[in-house]
Amino acid sequence: MSQALLSRRFSPRFPLFLLLIGPFIAGCSDTPKDLYVERPVETLYNVAMDDLADENYAKAAKEFDEVERQHPYSVWASKAQLMAAYSHYEHNKFDDAIGALDRFIQLHPSHKDVAYAYYLKALCYYEQIADVERDQKATEQALKFLQEVVDRFPTSRYARDAKLKLDLTRDHLAGKEMAIGRYYQRQHMYLAAVNRYRRVIDNFQTTTHVPEALERLTESYTALGLTDEAQKIGAVLGYNYPGNEWYLDSYTLIEGRDAPGAEKSNGWFDWIP
Numbered sequence: 338m339s340q341a342l343l344s345r346r347f348s349p350r351f352p353l354f355l356l357l358i359g360p361f362i363a364g365c366s367d368t369p370k371d372l373y374v375e376r377p378v379e380t381l382y383n384v385a386m387d388d389l390a391d392e393n394y395a396k397a398a399k400e401f402d403e404v405e406r407q408h409p410y411s412v413w414a415s416k417a418q419l420m421a422a423y424s425h426y427e428h429n430k431f432d433d434a435i436g437a438l439d440r441f442i443q444l445h446p447s448h449k450d451v452a453y454a455y456y457l458k459a460l461c462y463y464e465q466i467a468d469v470e471r472d473q474k475a476t477e478q479a480l481k482f483l484q485e486v487v488d489r490f491p492t493s494r495y496a497r498d499a500k501l502k503l504d505l506t507r508d509h510l511a512g513k514e515m516a517i518g519r520y521y522q523r524q525h526m527y528l529a530a531v532n533r534y535r536r537v538i539d540n541f542q543t544t545t546h547v548p549e550a551l552e553r554l555t556e557s558y559t560a561l562g563l564t565d566e567a568q569k570i571g572a573v574l575g576y577n578y579p580g581n582e583w584y585l586d587s588y589t590l591i592e593g594r595d596a597p598g599a600e601k602s603n604g605w606f607d608w609i610p
Contacts, residue, residue: 401424426464435458504544511540511541519553
C-alpha cells in the first residue's frame with residue numbers, strides 16, 4: 338500500500354500512529370467473515386490495517402485483537418495491541434481504548450512505544466473534555482495524564498504537544514471555577530464566590546482567567562464591606578496587569594471614578610444584579 342494512499346485514507350486526526358506500524362506485510366485472506374480459522378500473522382495484521390484505512394474501526398480493533406490471540410509471541414502482537422487501542426480511540430470508544438492501553442503499559446513497561454501509549458491514553462480523556470457548564474472529571478483526568486507524559490517522557494516527541502494541551506486543560510478548569518464563582522456572585526453568595534475566585538488565583542496562575550478573578554474578588558469583597566481586602570486585591574491587579582480592562586473596572590469600583598488617563602469603564606460589573 339503506497340504512502341500516498343495512507344495519507345489519503347487514514348484519519349488526519351492523529352497521524353503520529355503511522356510511526357508505530359512499520360512496513361506492511363504482504364498478504365490477503367478470503368476466509369469467510371464469521372468462520373474462525375487460524376491465519377498467518379501477516380494476513381491478520383494486513384487485513385486489520387486495511388480495515389483501519391477504510392475507517393472500519395470496530396472491525397479493525399477485532400482484527401488486531403485476533404493478531405494477539407492467534408500469535409501472542411509474534412513481534413506483531415504488541416504492535417497489534419497498540420493499534421487496537423488506536424482503533425477504539427478513532428471510533429470514540431474511549432473506555433475500550435483506555436482499557437487496552439492500560440493493559441499494554443502493564444505488559445510492556447519498557448516497550449519503545451510506551452510513551453505513545455501514555456500519550457494516547459491522555460488524549461482519550463482530552464477528547465472528552467466537556468463544556469464548562471458540565472462535570473469536569475474528564476478534564477481533571479486529562480490534566481493528570483498529560484502531566485504524566487511530560488514528567489515521564491520529557492524528551493519524547495509527544496511531550497511538546499502534551500504541554501500545549503496542558504495549558505488548554507488548565508485554562509478550561511479555571512473557566513469552570515469562574516463560571517461557578519459568577520453564579521454564586523449573581524446569587525449574592527459572596528463568600529462562596531470568593532472561594533472559587535481564590536482557587537483560580539492560587540491553582541491556575543498562568544491562565545487567562547486570573548485578571549477577571551482578581552476583579553471579581555474586588556467586587557465580592559466590596560459587596561461584603563471588606564474595603565481593605567478589596568483595595569489589596571485591586572492593587573495586586575494593577576501591579577500585575579496595568580491597563581488591563583479588568584483593572585480599570587476594579588479601579589472605578591474602589592475609587593468611584595475612572596482610572597487616570599483611562600477611557601470610561603466597560604461596565605463588566607453592571608451585569609451582576
